[in-house]
Amino acid sequence: MATPSANGAAELIPPQLQLYQMGVGHYLSRALGLATKLCIPDRLRNGARHYSEVAAELGAHPPSLNRVMRLLASAGIFDEQAGGKFSLTPLGDLLRSDAPGSMRAAVLLFAGEAIQASWAELEYCVKTGQPAFRKLAPGARNAFDAFRDPSAEANFDEAMAAFSAQTALALVATYDFSKFGKLADIGGGNGALLIGILKGNPSLHGIVFDQPPSAERAGRRIAEAGLRTRCEAVGGDFFREVPRGAGAYLLKHIIHDWNDDDAIAILKTCRRAMDGTDAKLLLVEGVYPERIDQSLESRGAAFNDVNMLVSTGGRQRSGAEFRALYQSAGFRLTNIIPTAARACIIEGEQA
Secondary structure (H helix, E strand, O other), rough: EEEOOOOOOOOEEEEEHHHHHHEEEEEEEHHHHHHOOOOHHHHOOOOOOOHHHHHHOOOOOOHHHHHHHHHHHHOEEEOOOOOHHHEOHHHHHOOOOOOOOOOOHHHHHHHHHHHHHOOOOOOHHHHOOOOOOHHHHOOOHHHHHHHHOOHHHHHHHHHHHHHHHHHHHHHHOOOOOOHHOOEEEEEOOOOOOHHHHHHHOOOOOEEEEOHHHHHHHHHHHHHHHHOOOOOOEEEEOOHHHHOOOOOOOEEOOOOHHHHHHHHHHHHHHHHHHOOOOOOOEEEOOEEOOOOOOOOOOHHHHHHHEEEEEHHOOOOOOOOHHHHHHHOOOEEEEEEEEEEEOOOOOEEEEEE
């Protein structure tokens, strides 16, 4: 393995050091999560500032904050300047709340306290096969109920939306949605994905369906996008009922949150809404490679799979596993279509 040295030249890292860096990876994740939570990137939006100024605004211990900011400077989040000042790098700039394409919400989610707490129970998950919330919140029905909090739910929607603009472009470039007339985005969060698809298909109409608080946020976002005449937001529970009358039912990164029994229940709800029509089922999910190597595709799949193990009880699935899931829910898998978004459109129809 090679990494840039101080003078820009590549240098080989001994295997012992590689393993050490893997072992301390959580140092960076925790520091990144804290800096994002404290809005430090927002405080540097107008240029370099001394760490003591930032600490004073935060009510923090200046020397300790300096040490954490230096750690993040070593990872390219901040640029340390002479005299104790720090500025944002292009990477760190994406952590500003007002940055185009901001990743603030995503970092708050994936480096945040709930997921960190779940990963601390990895041994429990491996030994029992149960997600961490079964131990941390034993009375909860699922992971989303276990950590239910309005601000956390809003951040979750925003985190998912951070990826949706690029995903929508990739989906529109790959698949013809206009043939459906109306597309229902089930578990569509704040509507970012469907809005992107509708913008790429001027004749298409849409429905965003999610829990009522998310649907309310989606309604506002739809109005802001000028799509109120072509799209509506509906609140509900996808274990009970989803809107009828759509030509296709799209679920992006929903099914991987759930075990097979719950996933089949969700898909059966969609099938009931199709009511004998020729509507299509479209899952947008990563497909687990047949064999794991050291590629980015394999790493992304394996990372997500174990995160589902500890956080939700869901899983990343292979093509064969999706085929079996569809069959159990009364569908026939007709196509798996790769996209530039490192996710596939898994197309199905009623069996």
